[in-house]
């Protein structure tokens with residue numbers, strides 16, 4: 758399904774801005790997107806993220822609370838700042854996690870293809886939390902089945918993954934953080950989908966809105982002077 762990523766969509770890592778203008782107030786990026794990773798403990802969320810942002814090959818420790826990773830990429834000739842929120846699967850029963858959903862442009866729901874309960878928990882618990890707590894109602898979701906390198910231990914078929922994605926009305930991709938296969942592709946897929954939603958693009962715009970606010974303030978002062986508002 759993720760193979761549907763448009764060929765015209767170019768995507769590459771960007772080096773940090775070196776121009777002094779970036780630190781002098783002009784935006785260092787065109788858009789800033791918040792991407793949240795959720796799913797049961799040990800499904801591989803942190804591993805996927807680590808492989809996306811670096812060549813690191815070490816085993817991540819279980820996440821405590823939430824961890825953040827930032828990466829700048831170029832997509833469709835725009836500079837994007839991705840702030841990725843890596844949540845702790847074991848916090849599923851906590852209440853603090855609800856705030857993590859606030860303002861997310863994209864949510865990646867991860868399960869382990871060798872652990873069936875991680876798949877059922879996604880459909881019965883995590884997906885419901887997304888509906889309850891995400892504040893961007895057009896927020897893009899992506900279902901990810903990880904650890905396909907362990908094919909002999911597979912407990913969830915590709916077809917079942919695709920069926921759940923259809924039910925959740927989202928894209929689907931299988932990957933393995935171990936060999937990095939399809940890891941970059943899944944981030945490319947979610948960014949591409951965010952680009953297709955104008956309201957999300959507007960919310961993620963890095964362009965300062967100050968001139969508009971100033972114009973509105975002037976208009977309201979003018980109105981008060983004219984006695985039309987009390």
Ligand SMILES: Nc1nc2c(ncn2[C@@H]2O[C@H](COP(=O)(O)OP(=O)(O)OP(=O)(O)O)[C@@H](O)[C@H]2O)c(=O)[nH]1
Nearest residue numbers: 798799800801802803804819820846904933934935
């Ligand atoms: N074989 C295999 N192992 C993986 C893969 N991805 C992650 N793992 C292993 O699975 C274990 C858990 O990975 P994490 O990335 O810490 O899982 P997590 O979802 O971040 O877990 P929490 O932080 O507890 O929510 C680690 O031992 C990883 O090395 C994969 O694609 N294949």
Ligand SMILES: [Mg+2]
Nearest residue numbers: 802803819820
């Ligand atoms: Mg983790």
